[in-house]
Amino acid sequence: MKSVFTIFSVVVFTTVSAVNSCPPSDRAALLAFKAALHEPHLGIFNSWTGTDCCHNWYGVSCDQETHRVADINLRGESEDPIFERAHRTGFMTGFISPEICKLTRLSSLTIADWKGITGQIPKCITTLPFLRILDLIGNKISGEIPADIGRLKRLTVLNVADNQLTGRIPASLTGLSNLMHLDLRNNKISGPIPSRAGDLSMLSRALLSGNLISGSIPASLCRIYRLADLDLSMNKLSGLIPPCLGKMAVLATLNLDCNLLMGKIPATLLTSAVGNLNLSRNALEGNIPDVFGRSSYFTAIDLSHNKFKGPVPRSLSAASYIGHLDLSYNHLCGRIPAGEPFNHLEASSFMYNDCLCGKPLRAC
Incomplete structure (x- = not known):
């Protein structure tokens, strides 16, 4: 009787374990993905053994209900003990196998900061x-x-920074209505x-x-109500700066430096x-609008x-706060206003203009 109960218990345990483990198709896809990569130092794939990829496989998590890889x-670059014990960051070569696309319930895919992974983004990722x-x-x-990245209607984060990607930004990307972070x-x-x-709209x-x-x-871009951080620096953008950027409700950081932008600086940016705000190393011209006031708060x-001319705006003294100001390498002329924020600014903020004078430069 005891042996029958033992056999029954083993059968039940085996059945429950099989039900609660990942399906063989997901396990096979993960092993094919692993086979295309080579990680020589940390052994992060050493845990990828056994039949159940939902338990104790490094970096793999499954949905609790479906037991599919999620x-x-x-x-x-992780704070995981594996990395800390080795006193090093990770290095991995190889490529991202299209077999990853067989994980049809995949919710997040992070393969970041490995420095040596080459190849392309599998096109099937959009399925x-x-x-x-x-x-x-x-x-x-x-x-x-x-090209059809826009098929990923649930995508909230797309981060492919610091790689060697070429080509254009796909037009379909603008269909990612849930995208919050684009890098x-x-x-x-x-x-x-x-x-x-x-x-x-969610960006x-x-x-x-x-x-x-x-x-x-x-x-x-001005229609994106939630946009708080826009960095277009170090590109080849030309034309004018849209004045509507200064009317955006929550835009806090705007970097347009190192482009080919021209025309005048929109006054709206200085009261927004x-x-x-970084507009350096462009071809902007004209006077700097003298419109600073209580709403002007710049870290x-x-x-x-640039090619700005005319005087340093006196209304800068009316700004709520100016932490760092750089007006160097322009064609500004005249007396630098006295008082704050000019009292705490260094000469480097005003150097290499046509004829500026007064503290912190030479006396007028």
């Missing part, structure tokens, strides 16, 4: 209907962003910003610096909610290396 989180997070920052991935920094992406970028951060993006800044404002 999250892959492999980050080469994963539940994908919310795609984070591939800090590798050597090349090729283009998949394309430090790649070789070219072409214009899609004219319908303003359709990204709060758009970081596109360090690419080869050209054309004008689309005014449609923007607190960190940093950099207008250096």
Whole structure:
């Protein structure tokens, strides 16, 4: 009788374990994904053994109800004990296998900061209907962003910064109505910003610096009510700065430095909610609008290396706060106003203009 009970218990346990473990198809997809990668130092894949990929497989998490693989989180700069014991960050080579697309319930895919992963973003990634997070920052991935990336209707984070991506920003990307964080920094992406970028109504951060993006800044960006951080620096953008950028409700950081922008600086930017403004190293011209006031609160404002002329705006003294100000390398002329914020600014803020004088430069 005892042996019968034991056999029954083993059968029940085996059945329950099989039900609660990941399906063989998910396990096979993970092993194929692993086979395309080589991680020589930390042994993060050593735990990828056994039949149940839902338990104790490093970086793998499953949905508690379906037991399908839901999250892959492999980050080469981690505070995990594996990294701390080795006193090093991760390094991995190989490529992201298209087999990853067989994980049809995948919600987040993070393969970040491994420095040596090459190849392309698998085009089939756009067939994963539940994908919310795609984070591939800090590798050597090349090729283009998949043209039909807009199929990922649930995507909230797209981070492919610090890679070697080329091509254009796909027009379909503007269909990602749930996207909150877009980071394309430090790649070789070219072409214009899609004219319908303003359709990204949930976007709060758009970081596109360090690419080869050209054309004008689309005014449609001003429609993104939640946009707080816009970084388009170090590109090849030309044309005028849309004045409506200064009317955005929550835009706090605007970096447009190191482009080919021209024309006058919109007065709206100097009385806006923007607190960190960098327009340096462009071809902006005309007088700096003398419109600063109580609503002007800048932790940093950099207008250096442009073609501004005329005097330093006296209304700067009416601003609520000016932390850092750089007006160097322009064609400004006249007496630097006295009082705050000028009392705490250094000479470097005003150097290399045509004929500025007064503290902290030479006396007039």
